[in-house]
Amino acid sequence: MMLLYSFVICMVSNLASAGVLEDLIYEMEKRQSYKPAFFVTLSKTVNLRKNHVVKFDAIKTNIGGGYDASSGVFTVPRKGTYEFAVNFITSNRNEWLELDLIKNNIVVVRGHAAYDKFTSGSLQAILELNKGDRTWVSHPRSSGQLYGYNFTMFSGHFI
Template sequence: MAFKLVAALLAFALPACVLGVQEIAFSAGLAHHEYLQASQKVVYDTIFVNVGGGYDSTTGVFTCPTPSLYMFQFHALSHSSSNMWLELHHNYAYVSSIWGHIDQDYAAASNSVILRLAKNDQVYIQTADQTDLYGATSEVYGTFSGYLIAAVNEDFPVVG
């Protein structure tokens, strides 16, 4: 009984890499102004980190390399007097969204979610309607980030 308790405490306290789970984290930003039509993926072009190589900066899609629990965050700033409506999707299924509009000013919004992913699941940000995102090389306001927070060792059905 004591051995099981010690093993459980070590599994909780040790970093994932020590337990044989791959470290996975990405963070990407939008370093340019982007006007998108409805149902377009947002391709974040500036990579801050891409440990594990799950984020594809040519498609804007994170593909899960190992089944686990992941935290995702996305932030955006609309161009002045413009609409912004973004949705986080998991395997083509809607999960959460942000929306913003302020007349004669910029609107900011953000959201986060924890998802349980299977290997090869995909997560991405897509527009729900016409969206005008503000960004520049020296002013990165829109970001999409995700990271593994806990290993999942059991099988579960794929969503989406």
């Protein structure tokens, strides 16, 4: 909005050179086409407890800076429609594993990996989000083990 205001002021005051106007137009177009995205993986095997937020520590892509590896939370930088995906592998042959995609403390979808070591699970969702909404991956059961080494991943992007 501020760029549009600056553009109008420049046009009205007739003080803007062609270069200043081109710069303002370029910035406006860049902001309109800005598409936040992130892709993160788990670098090592992690033991989980109830309501454990999975902190994917290996950031491969973080356009817009919305993903925070220290908290495991993606904070939406731009209002719109986003697609999320989680693929995971259990590292324990004696337990099945579930993961939830959470939006603002509410479970959106749950994925499941069956009993046996190295079985996989996944979940996907398309969500309409507002700037500042928060999404993350959580473990709802009492215990579990996620296999790391870049096999377990979480991604999201503006569509």
